[in-house]
Amino acid sequence: KELVSKATGGETSVLSRETFRKTLSNTLERRLFYIPSFKIYGGVAGLYDYGPPGCAIKANVLAIWRQHFVLEENMLEVDCPCVTPEMVLKASGHVEKFTDLMVKDEKTGACYRADHLLKDFVKESLEKDPLMPPDKKEELKHVLAMLDEFTAEQLGAKLKKYGIKSPETKNSLSDPYPFNLMFSTSIGPTGLLQGYLRPETAQGIFVNFRDLYYYNGSKLPFAAAQIGQAFRNEIAPRQGLLRVREFTLAEIEHFVNPDDKSHPKFSTVANLEFYLYPREEQMTLKQPVKTQIGHAVAKGIVNNETLGYFIARTYLFLARLGIDKERLRFRQHLQNEMAHYAADCWDAEIECSYGWIECVGLADRSAYDLKAHTDMSKTDLVAHETFSEPKDVAQLLVVPNKKELGMFFKKSAKMVQEALEVMEEVEALKMKAELESEGMASLHLCTTGQRVTITREMVSISKEIETLHGRTFTPSVIEPSFGVGRIIYCLFEHCFYTRSSNAGDDQLNVFRFPASVAPIKCTVFPLVQNVKLEVTAKEISSALTREGVANKIDITGTSIGKRYARTDEIGVPFAITVDFDEKTVTVRERDTKAQIRVPVEEVAKVVNDVADARRTWIEVQSHYPGVMSKDSNQ
């Protein structure tokens, strides 16, 4: 009877995916989950509003995120501005490297992503001509695989080779050149202070590291978090809600001693099992398998406990929202995907009708960011560690004899002295041995390329033991970064299904959001239009509001079945219907359509308890009498 749409599964055809997506997006737009921004002015590509149900879901998702991460992990949350001065984004590398390669239609000036044009051409060619010679096919497949690796020159050469033109006009295209994806602005009235809208929230945390470290009692590890808007001026946004120009990020920067990336709470998640897709499995074209995270860390598949802990916590978070665990995987970055400084990177990918979508990035970024800001700002972003017991460390001491060097090398003495002082340990030890055995040794002066001879009198080389009580170091940072809008879109897909109406003549849409995520927890209906029923309904609605339960009252005369269908379509989990029984009312659950009768004075509390997960529906159901009315199957 219930036709759960499985259209997004890997097995189904492109056509059914398209149909599924169309039904879904039609529902989302019609019920104002989202609205193309500035719609009455024709809209702007890549900008969307959340309408009332979408906005409530977003607020709920962020509240759950705060509870799950900030509160439960005792994180330090900060809130920094979107407007960011250039210096900060120069240090982070965004001014130089946050670019996509763009081509312009030489006549109209229309802009395209060079890699998108090439990709579209290759995919179309492969589809259109299945009888293409094998070598040609191989070549095109290689282009697809290398797409993200091409330089501007290589991309340009490919576009030329295949004669790719501007898609709308067939005009010639410019050579590809890098276009910076940051929105640019000017801060203050002089026009002299260049600024950008932040492309991520992370930098605001890094620049505050020193203060946050102090706030945390100068102790590691600790995590800071931030929820806020980020901006990317995409060249040509595609894929609806998945690639937009303004979006909400929820980011965590966990600062940790690079020599100790263990996590005190790792054992609490070690037995969790979910889909991991390590680098090796991708290279050998295997499928991801369910793996215990404890096992993955023990085997070195995941680099360290802290990274593993956050992967597991992310899994729990997404499952809690209602993401289908069977369509969620953690994919490790291939070596060429990772920044050179990164120790390990995993993406939480969620499968939807657009394919596998990166929704959360989990990266061990080593000390890169803090070092970059230390260099640019000349402020040390470091931590200090006191050893539990002092450590004796052998140190090589090279002491040139200036007088002796001066007498022998005259004007070049200074140069020789410096060459001695900068010797690597191996080099110095070799010299020490030579001086001891032969009385002299050869030294290479890299500044002039000459070789000079050093005698025993000119330098003393010795090993000394130094006692260290602690050390100063740049912490490593492990960064889980959540694309909130993408997660919400995937949640829409995973929670959406259709079922036929009772009469069987209609397909009805339902969102099976968990109560914690649902935009409205409960609707209240008088069974028919009647003053007395309306009064009771209003009293129940007020009681729900007092309990903090988002609810809506619907006193239109529409049939009860239609009213149920209307609320199913925005994912309201519970509906209370008031009829002529003065003592009890009906509570109906969305997905099972099961109904129970609950006393009027208890109903607000019961619904609040179930919506807040203090009691389960099953538990409540066993407490109160069920109903098999005409409406129960609506």
Place this chain on the structure above:
Amino acid sequence: KELVSKATGGETSVLSRETFRKTLSNTLERRLFYIPSFKIYGGVAGLYDYGPPGCAIKANVLAIWRQHFVLEENMLEVDCPCVTPEMVLKASGHVEKFTDLMVKDEKTGACYRADHLLKDFVKESLEKDPLMPPDKKEELKHVLAMLDEFTAEQLGAKLKKYGIKSPETKNSLSDPYPFNLMFSTSIGPTGLLQGYLRPETAQGIFVNFRDLYYYNGSKLPFAAAQIGQAFRNEIAPRQGLLRVREFTLAEIEHFVNPDDKSHPKFSTVANLEFYLYPREEQMTLKQPVKTQIGHAVAKGIVNNETLGYFIARTYLFLARLGIDKERLRFRQHLQNEMAHYAADCWDAEIECSYGWIECVGLADRSAYDLKAHTDMSKTDLVAHETFSEPKDVAQLLVVPNKKELGMFFKKSAKMVQEALEVMEEVEALKMKAELESEGMASLHLCTTGQRVTITREMVSISKEIETLHGRTFTPSVIEPSFGVGRIIYCLFEHCFYTRSSNAGDDQLNVFRFPASVAPIKCTVFPLVQNVKLEVTAKEISSALTREGVANKIDITGTSIGKRYARTDEIGVPFAITVDFDEKTVTVRERDTKAQIRVPVEEVAKVVNDVADARRTWIEVQSHYPGVMSKDSNQ
């Protein structure tokens, strides 16, 4: 014993205000309530971060706002982007009029607000020269009073007259000219789509009116709400957290039939009494008095019930946050402060060390915004009303006789016909009377300036009765707009006080935030460093976290008194101390410093109940035995 700082009261000297503000801002910065943004790069004027306690307070204030307005009033919340295309802000008037008058140092290019320079000069002159001739004094005082009214030319003339120079360099200044306060950017890669960062969130709601009205079942009244960032590129930000370049707004647009601005829930607030400062009282230099809002609406002091209802709800909201009711007033805009289209405007002003600060604006903006967007977008943003019974409306019908006009006026016939059709009702009625009595009448052709003679045959003028079943109209909008950052800053001032330490040798800082606002609800301390106590403390902390209570555990060996002082300084309302009694622990309340002993297994629930206002502290205190320990006075 408790030295509540009263430094911000109206009576105290400038000096004590300065001292108060310094102590406060020192505490706020040291405890990371806020941080100057990008501090390690020297900061950017007008940009601030919220650090951990500030960020938690902001999240709590917004959650209370959502409960108080969105949930309790069933508002439609939306979430629109910050990046906004020019067209939208042209329609709203921001592109043309959202400006301040600026002058530039002619040599260095440094920018200043022209009115600020004039104000500083006048204030300084008045202070420096108390023996100034009375006419000069009058003149300067007049300048101060007129400051906001001056045009660019008038301001320029004053600056010249008083010989005002660039404050740092004493160089000459340019003439004042308007500087637009919106941050400008470009959307997309072509550089052709001009955009701005929104200066308010309201426009995102207005452009969605049609969809939201439909979502609401095509019924008025309804309110939409939005929380989000807004941006103003201030010329020279002053006053710390009060005048910033990026800030969070929480705005409501309540759409209502202009002929019926009653509010169904007005009676629930009508008896509330608080400080109102109507226009008349300001003009006659009286002080604001506590007034019942019901009385103010009945007397026409506040324009209508809906505006009055929101003023009262705003009062309740601010009081709920912990704003001192004695330093809160609602001030009506003077006629010259209001936009020409506004029906009535009131500001919620909160007194702090900077004076009375506008924190919430409550305006009846009539139909201005919806009409502006209707005109610019060519999309009708209107509502439809069906009359409860049909209305008969007399309509004047003017029907020119084209044939007759053509025969007589030849080529000019069309012009005469149009002139007849556009006649005002009075004009047409006069002509009808003349035609009936004299057979002819004179008509003025505004296009040529000529007068022509019209005869009875050329036009028929009659009154017809039309039966109307409803009407289409542009709704009025009542807009409460909350400056979240300003409210939070004033809350810091109102909640801050100092008291001497137990030993009397030190001044300790305390924030008396209500539990619902406090960044952390409870701290957990083992009395001394001891493994057993630590275990219990951690168990209690976990239990609190499970209940959703933001808490912090402090296991440092610092004295308990110092640990209390540390948490008082960030406004933590409750502290649990674990000692060697295995069955019970101490709970201490921040402001009274009273302590009770509560069983270990009950304590998390008790604290959660008090923090969530399900039980009062007084109630809990009477339930459990009190303590008079050495530490109780800490």
